[in-house]
Amino acid sequence: MPRYALELEYAGTGLSGWQRQAAGLSVQQVLEAAASRLALAAPVAATAAGRTDAGVHAEAMVVHLDLDRAIAPARLRDALNFHMRTHAVAVLRAAVAAPDWHARFSATGRAYRYRILARPARPALLAGRVWHVDRALDVPAMDAAARSLLGRHDFTSFRATACQARSPLRTLDRLAVSRAGELIEVVAEARSFLHHQVRNMVGTLKLVGEGRWPVARVAEALAARDRAAAGPTAPAEGLSLTGVRYPVDPFA
Amino acid sequence: MPRYALELEYAGTGLSGWQRQAAGLSVQQVLEAAASRLALAAPVAATAAGRTDAGVHAEAMVVHLDLDRAIAPARLRDALNFHMRTHAVAVLRAAVAAPDWHARFSATGRAYRYRILARPARPALLAGRVWHVDRALDVPAMDAAARSLLGRHDFTSFRATACQARSPLRTLDRLAVSRAGELIEVVAEARSFLHHQVRNMVGTLKLVGEGRWPVARVAEALAARDRAAAGPTAPAEGLSLTGVRYPVDPFA
Numbered sequence: 001m002p003r004y005a006l007e008l009e010y011a012g013t014g015l016s017g018w019q020r021q022a023a024g025l026s027v028q029q030v031l032e033a034a035a036s037r038l039a040l041a042a043p044v045a046a047t048a049a050g051r052t053d054a055g056v057h058a059e060a061m062v063v064h065l066d067l068d069r070a071i072a073p074a075r076l077r078d079a080l081n082f083h084m085r086t087h088a089v090a091v092l093r094a095a096v097a098a099p100d101w102h103a104r105f106s107a108t109g110r111a112y113r114y115r116i117l118a119r120p121a122r123p124a125l126l127a128g129r130v131w132h133v134d135r136a137l138d139v140p141a142m143d144a145a146a147r148s149l150l151g152r153h154d155f156t157s158f159r160a161t162a163c164q165a166r167s168p169l170r171t172l173d174r175l176a177v178s179r180a181g182e183l184i185e186v187v188a189e190a191r192s193f194l195h196h197q198v199r200n201m202v203g204t205l206k207l208v209g210e211g212r213w214p215v216a217r218v219a220e221a222l223a224a225r226d227r228a229a230a231g232p233t234a235p236a237e238g239l240s241l242t243g244v245r246y247p248v249d250p251f252a
Numbered sequence: 253m254p255r256y257a258l259e260l261e262y263a264g265t266g267l268s269g270w271q272r273q274a275a276g277l278s279v280q281q282v283l284e285a286a287a288s289r290l291a292l293a294a295p296v297a298a299t300a301a302g303r304t305d306a307g308v309h310a311e312a313m314v315v316h317l318d319l320d321r322a323i324a325p326a327r328l329r330d331a332l333n334f335h336m337r338t339h340a341v342a343v344l345r346a347a348v349a350a351p352d353w354h355a356r357f358s359a360t361g362r363a364y365r366y367r368i369l370a371r372p373a374r375p376a377l378l379a380g381r382v383w384h385v386d387r388a389l390d391v392p393a394m395d396a397a398a399r400s401l402l403g404r405h406d407f408t409s410f411r412a413t414a415c416q417a418r419s420p421l422r423t424l425d426r427l428a429v430s431r432a433g434e435l436i437e438v439v440a441e442a443r444s445f446l447h448h449q450v451r452n453m454v455g456t457l458k459l460v461g462e463g464r465w466p467v468a469r470v471a472e473a474l475a476a477r478d479r480a481a482a483g484p485t486a487p488a489e490g491l492s493l494t495g496v497r498y499p500v501d502p503f504a
Contacts, residue, residue, distance in 0.1 A: 009376040090376040121333055124261040124342040
């Protein structure tokens with residue numbers, strides 16, 4: 001049973017997120033169906049570095065799966081892409097992995113990018129890919145507030161109430177807000193994130209950007225350890241998983 | 253009858269191009285229907301800086317229309333966007349224009365960008381927005397060949413046989429090919445272009461990028477003044493109108 005590492009790109013629009021769901025089509029389902037057509041017998045199970053919610057995009061999700069026959073990685077990539085061609089899911093890279101390598105447990109970092117389009121006109125070209133906010137935001141204030149979340153903290157205030165992680169402690173390595181014209185980008189990096197953590201941080205930073213919250217209130221919200229103390233959850237469509245880090249690059 | 257200048261963003265996917273057609277929904281039709289809901293009586297006609305083909309995108313198409321009542325430009329923008337909200341068409345800016353200002357005849361320059369995604373995996377995030385080519389292209393060779401098309405020439409070899417322009421003479425001010433990772437960008441600027449000129453130039457440059465044509469053959473194709481001497485038409489989906497230039501910025 002050779003194990004393969006895959007790097008996946010997908011547009012989350014119209015998909016029910018990474019994980020197989022009772023209703024709606026998930027990325028996992030699309031990939032597993034394609035991989036199962038390449039296997040000799042057993043249906044194939046795929047494990048991802050993390051779950052993405054419905055509507056969230058990925059530029060480089062990492063996944064592993066075991067096949068009951070050996071296929072050259074480039075052929076595996078092309079065959080999976082052929083079988084997934086009617087979906088907005090593509091395998092960018094494939095590699096043979098060690099049998100004990102695990103897309104989720106071997107990962108040591110995740111990176112996300114959240115994009116806000118701040119302008120009066122709704123997006124035509126970036127529809128479904130950004131959070132549309134119809135006015136300018138104070139980006140330096142948002143960035144200053146973001147810095148108060150860096151480091152190791154109890155992130156209960158920014159955690160979905162449905163979050164299943166055992167501990168609310170996380171170490172936020174990077175949270176930076178920048179602007180390029182009408183596009184505002186929030187980049188977030190950590191070993192791992194709590195459920196909805198990035199979207200809840202962005203929804204809170206937006207209150208600062210609108211001038212409804214002073215910068216210092218974000219640190220107070222963090223200290224409160226209470227979900228009700230922080231801002232609302234930013235919509236899924238602005239979020240993209242941009243990369244997963246491993247001690248050794250599985251595709252090198 | 254006040255005249256308004258509008259800057260439009262649209263995703264060409266699923267639309268039949270700028271111009272009203274017997275079949276399919278055009279950008280003109282979407283905009284005119286929205287504008288007609290704001291007029292007191294007459295149906296409203298809109299005139300664009302140029303036509304874009306079915307599937308071609310625009311980041312900043314410029315259009316004019318006359319309304320039989322005065323509306324503040326920001327309100328006009330918002331009202332049009334409201335009525336066009338189910339389509340991938342948005343008004344970015346609106347301004348009052350002089351009665352003799354003409355979106356097409358007053359324009360002194362058009363800029364386009366063509367994007368090629370050169371990698372084995374088909375696009376998931378950029379589906380419908382790029383030309384997918386499944387191998388790397390020689391970008392420096394494409395750029396060298398592009399330079400041989402600069403200046404004033406008879407562009408018959410790069411003109412659609414259906415082109416209705418009286419003269420095949422055009423002055424190409426800029427044609428540059430660059431690469432950012434897997435994305436190859438061709439930027440083209442001229443006072444005006446012939447029908448399919450950008451797509452025919454890109455389809456020809458791709459032959460150079462693949463090594464099927466030597467760089468010098470592009471100049472020979474130009475000199476031949478024969479459509480059959482140049483390469484095929486690149487697909488519409490990679491093309492975006494990025495801007496229209498006027499002696500005085502209508503939105504300033």
